[in-house]
Amino acid sequence: MASSHTPRRTGFAGVAETVITLWALFGGVVLIALVVVNIYAVLSGFAGRRFSGDFELTEMFAAVAAFCFLPYTQLSDANVTADIFTSRASPRWVALFKLVAALVALLFALLLLWRMYYGLNDQRDYRYTTTILQVPIWWAFVPILVSLALLALAAAINFVEYGRSMMRGGQA
Amino acid sequence: MTDPTTLGFLGLLVLLILIALRMPIGYAMILVGGVGITLLNGPALMLNQLKTLAYGQFSVYDLSVIPMFVLMGALATKAGFSQQLFRFTNAWLGWMRGGTAMAGIAACAGFGAVSGSSLATASTMGKVALPELRRYRYSGALATGSLAAGGVLGILIPPSVVLIIYAIIVEANIVTMFMAAFIPGILAVIFFLLTIAIYVLIVPEAGPAGGSKDRAEFLSATLGVIPVLVIFGLVLGGIYGGLYNPTPAAAVGVFLVWLFGTAQRRLSFGAIRESLMETASTTGMIFLILLGAELMKIYMSRIGLPQAAASWIGTSGLEPMTVLILLLLALILLGCLMDSLSMILLVIPFFWPVLVELNGGLYQGAEGSGFGMSTNELKIWFGILALIVVELGLITPPVGMNVFVISALSKDTPMMETFKGVMPFFAAEIIRVVLILVFPAIVLWLPRYLAG
Amino acid sequence: AGLAAAQEYTFKLHQPLSAQAPAQTQMLEPWARQVEENSGGRVKIEIFPAMTLGGRPPELINQVRDGVVDLIWTVNGYTPGLFPRSEVFELPNVFEGDLSAANLAMHDMLDDLREDYRGTEVMFLHVHAGNGIQIAGREIRSPADLSGVSLRTPSRTGAWVIEALGATPVAMPVPELPQALQRGTVAGALIPWEIIPALQIQEQTDYQIEGENNYRFGTTVFQVSMNQARWDGLPEDIQQAFRDASGPEWWAQVGEIWRGTDDFGIGVATGAGNQHIVLSAEETQAFRDALEPVVERWVAEVSGQGIDAAGLVEKARTLIAEHSAGN
């Protein structure tokens, strides 16, 4: 798990990095909301009048938080890779491998953004809701689509960076 | 149409090649699964499934504990839990020959009780214990080897991300799985401590005795660990004692660690922010693997590999026990290449139905079953065995994540030394697996007892 | 062409439960084999249990609509509010306890319910034997006994039933239930007896409670349906093979199958020493009265979507009564 420390980027990439980091922090806030909902449910249970909606809110919040984290995971290069087989490869080759991986991430993010946009429409048109609080599920899809757009942005930044690095023969 | 076995192995081969070429495992599985399904059944099907697949995978109630336990572990590190634990274990054990390494193991076990991840445990305790081990001139092999192995306790001692995922796949109860992991986890700690004791008997200069602590330090180290133990007790005790299920327990844990860290003035706004960012990258990594594994599963189901494998094994005439041992060996081998989470996600959906079949069906009781236990108990027993063997992958070459983590922290020890240092612990783990295979009660006793 | 003929039409049937669940062994497999036989071996239906084709149970309906799979068996309640018209059959005092009658009434009303299933061709619909109260520690004889008690709800109409009885509904995935009962996260659950063996509910509860003459507190609707485009593309004789296997006799027989699994379930509970309480006529009436507002609530809610909800209630009640009398 190479959670390598990325130097702070400048220019457009710098702005994008800030936005992606703030978006991950927003995911952190959703996670804290998840903590609060669950503690409230426990306390309400002890008080004898149990809060009913904790299960469905937990599912929804956890999913939203996880999506918010994806762009940051991409940009901070935190996805698990097995580096041992290529540890003797030249930096140029390593940069090429990373370039290909970033391209896969970019294409997948765009594909998922496109498909989940239709997913959102389905959820809204067919009125999917949670069981008890009847919260429309498409609401959760809105921050998710933002997350996927940012994931594409993060992968694009990586792609450009590894591309440049490859041109320079693998130097960062 | 090509037969399922060929297509299945082709998919697996491409996957392993992509992983070897540094493609992140999550994306490699997404690519192979997605392209495979598209080639089999056309793009329309894949495109339609993607409308909801990711949301469906991420919005699973039991998964919500993962980001919360990750956050709890990150906050606990910032709040100084790892130092408190090590100071405490070192005060009690450090005076012995090999004692500082033993203290590292014991502190890993303690930290494992709040952390769901083995890497987090290895890196946290590595940072704390390595300087101390170096101070007492421990050999590089024993110092780094014991900590790389100790990190595995992060996942062998509940809570454990891998165990949660296993429970979701086979529809086992998470709390039952946590209970089942408890005694084997304690056994692992004891075995690791014994391994160090034997190691320093054979190679005395590898682990010199540390200085004994004066009375004041002894008392202060012991008192300092009390809040840490109280928090563990409230979280895990609450789960085992039936106060709440793991999701609220994790929430309570996050809250208590935050409260303690804030009271100690260790959790500044910046520290909380850093903990959240760590949680973000780890959670994102885990959930991406979940999504990739689901696509691989769909590909494998569509080519009919699990069905073919189950019927092949069903008609092969092999003894159930032989099949189980073969499956465990396959996991150990795969562990040389893949991380534990990906392995569990990739192979359990195929292995489990085979075992169910061999045992006599999903509702099979102990009477007349293939493994001499009900399928419900088989689920628990196999889960713990699988958990142990996939975690062995963290300390075996060539890809041993824990070894990498500890090597990164200890620049002066060559990685080969660490792999050598880990071998005695690997042997201890193999003994433990054999014991659990022979005496399933090690796993099953506590869940049975607590269920009444 | 005889049975040996190559299978020209293969269908993937996706369902959420394990291959050993009675829903697969007693219902889906016999139905699939019947269709195959009717087609003279030209049809093959492969059943994929336990979500092996990917996704989570609530996604089944999307999967069949979008053609990701050809056929599904699913619980309408996985996606609350998506099948508003069919929900009439889940209501207490509309469904009382005769599941074959309810299935046949749904068959008769298929045209009224059709809009719920746009994008799919319904093969058959059915209900289970009805929700009973399964609870630990306290004997329930009247709605007042449930005041403030938390119960796991099977669906959104189930949640309304629980609220109407003065209790608190808690939604959770079914596999969570045994532990939730053990640690008192919920005191009990509103579910049929059929589920008892799979989850060993008898170990965590003391009482199984239902009204007289099998009176239950609402039920759940299930569907087996096919992707619309797939259906429309089938030749007449293949469609006929499916229709012949899914006629009214089959809908009634599915009622018998689920009655059987429910009876088996309560046998497991009483065999383990649990008390099976059948309320007296008066006690049952008290529940009936307490639950009538659920029907009104449902009518108000669903009328808001431009559906003649009151008309559906009326028609469903009439048809269920007719079919019950016919038995």
Ligand code: NA
């Ligand atoms: Na742990």
Ligand code: NA
């Ligand atoms: Na390894």
